[in-house]
Amino acid sequence: MSKLLRAPDEAAALELLHEFECTDGLPVVIPTDERVQRMVLASGMDADLVLGAMGPAQGVATVEKVAVSAVMAGCLPDYMPVVMGAVKAVLHPAFDLAEMQGTTHCTAPLIIVNGPARQDCGPIAGGFGALGPGHRANAAIGRALRLAMINIGGARPGVSDMALLGHPGKFTYCLAEDEEHSPFAPLHTARGFALEDSVVTVVGAEAPHSVLHAIDADDPEDHLRLLEVLAIGLTNLATNNALIRNGAGVVVLNPDHAQVFADAGMDRQAVVEKLCELCRHSRADIETYGRSFMSWSKGDDWFPCFYDPEQILLLTAGGNGLYSMVMPTWCAGEHNNPAVSVALEVDQFCEIPGSDSAPA
Amino acid sequence: MARRGVPAVALVTEEFWSQGDFVARSLGMPDLPRIRLPHPVAGTGKANMRKVAEAIAPRVLAALAPGA
Numbered sequence: 001m002s003k004l005l006r007a008p009d010e011a012a013a014l015e016l017l018h019e020f021e022c023t024d025g026l027p028v029v030i031p032t033d034e035r036v037q038r039m040v041l042a043s044g045m046d047a048d049l050v051l052g053a054m055g056p057a058q059g060v061a062t063v064e065k066v067a068v069s070a071v072m073a074g075c076l077p078d079y080m081p082v083v084m085g086a087v088k089a090v091l092h093p094a095f096d097l098a099e100m101q102g103t104t105h106c107t108a109p110l111i112i113v114n115g116p117a118r119q120d121c122g123p124i125a126g127g128f129g130a131l132g133p134g135h136r137a138n139a140a141i142g143r144a145l146r147l148a149m150i151n152i153g154g155a156r157p158g159v160s161d162m163a164l165l166g167h168p169g170k171f172t173y174c175l176a177e178d179e180e181h182s183p184f185a186p187l188h189t190a191r192g193f194a195l196e197d198s199v200v201t202v203v204g205a206e207a208p209h210s211v212l213h214a215i216d217a218d219d220p221e222d223h224l225r226l227l228e229v230l231a232i233g234l235t236n237l238a239t240n241n242a243l244i245r246n247g248a249g250v251v252v253l254n255p256d257h258a259q260v261f262a263d264a265g266m267d268r269q270a271v272v273e274k275l276c277e278l279c280r281h282s283r284a285d286i287e288t289y290g291r292s293f294m295s296w297s298k299g300d301d302w303f304p305c306f307y308d309p310e311q312i313l314l315l316t317a318g319g320n321g322l323y324s325m326v327m328p329t330w331c332a333g334e335h336n337n338p339a340v341s342v343a344l345e346v347d348q349f350c351e352i353p354g355s356d357s358a359p360a
Numbered sequence: 361m362a363r364r365g366v367p368a369v370a371l372v373t374e375e376f377w378s379q380g381d382f383v384a385r386s387l388g389m390p391d392l393p394r395i396r397l398p399h400p401v402a403g404t405g406k407a408n409m410r411k412v413a414e415a416i417a418p419r420v421l422a423a424l425a426p427g428a
Contacts, residue, residue, distance in 0.1 A: 160382045
């Protein structure tokens with residue numbers, strides 16, 4: 001059972017939560033016992049069920065503690081399966097959460113949702129402005145994970161979260177793949193899940209970097225140029241992906257750009273394999289710009305940024321137009337902070353009467 | 361390493377001292393030996409790093425072999 005704070009009213013409770021550094025700096029929904037229990041009920045699991053220890057504080061993440069974060073973040077009970085999945089994913093030992101929370105690098109868990117949960121637990125946006133404001137589920141789910149990382153994991157800026165500057169995705173960073181407008185099989189099927197599964201994939205990622213490409217249907221090599229600019233953006237010589245290497249990378253294609261590859265006869269696998277080939281740097285460049293990291297890597301005349309095409313997460317999302325997005329990553333930690341995917345156990349979750357309204 | 365009984369000492373720069381305290385407490389090893397270094401050390405040049413190393417070497421040895 002979580003410790004209860006007492007306050008004369010919600011405004012005073014909010015000030016207490018700010019004072020105890022339990023917020024992300026923005027107002028939160030006060031996690032009253034009734035609201036938290038309602039969220040626990042939505043999970044279909046026991047409040048005391050332990051999901052794992054969350055670093056760097058090694059706080060014990062129970063269903064109830066996660067529910068507290070979900071309430072504070074403004075989640076509807078419907079969102080709980082995705083929040084639970086995201087928490088489970090970052091708690092996977094391979095994710096290197098404690099190290100990631102403590103690093104000086106600017107990294108935040110990007111939550112990618114595939115499958116029916118995009119609608120059933122949302123709707124979670126994957127179209128225009130999916131990473132921007134205005135999408136309640138995206139905003140609240142990503143924020144719930146962040147609040148869990150603050151309050152269970154103990155991340156406090158300058159003390160245990162040593163990000164030198166951070167980035168706005170550390171408030172919330174969640175989107176769905178736009179499977180309906182993608183010419184490719186969905187991301188989760190490439191990661192070994194069935195098409196009908198609902199899957200959360202979490203990857204520690206920098207802020208999104210825009211990649212501009214104006215499509216030229218008269219150019220038979222248009223897809224090659226698009227591949228090249230994506231590779232330049234994803235692993236430019238200032239990134240950890242270039243200098244530390246062997247970590248994850250994220251490419252978010254807008255539907256138009258995805259179609260360029262499909263029209264060229266490339267499927268998801270072909271695109272990531274080609275990107276994997278293109279994302280490399282010469283020994284001379286690495287010696288010039290990353291001498292400190294030379295011993296961390298393998299390579300003779302060329303240093304590959306990715307050691308396996310599967311390290312590149314490729315998904316389709318966003319509106320149609322000129323811009324796709326890439327997110328370089330941290331690439332460090334014991335396991336190089338890889339992406340982790342978790343199938344949602346949607347059968348266990350309970351529909352709460354009236355849960356389409358704001359928390360009571 | 362310390363948990364396995366291997367003598368260990370953490371070298372922590374001034375800027376990261378509070379993080380070192382936090383992690384040591386979180387891992388249940390609040391008394392893990394730590395030595396405070398100036399910040400920064402990395403990238404300050406071989407001459408400075410040698411100076412820092414010479415200054416802390418006795419304390420590192422003392423921490424690794426207490427009572428020796």
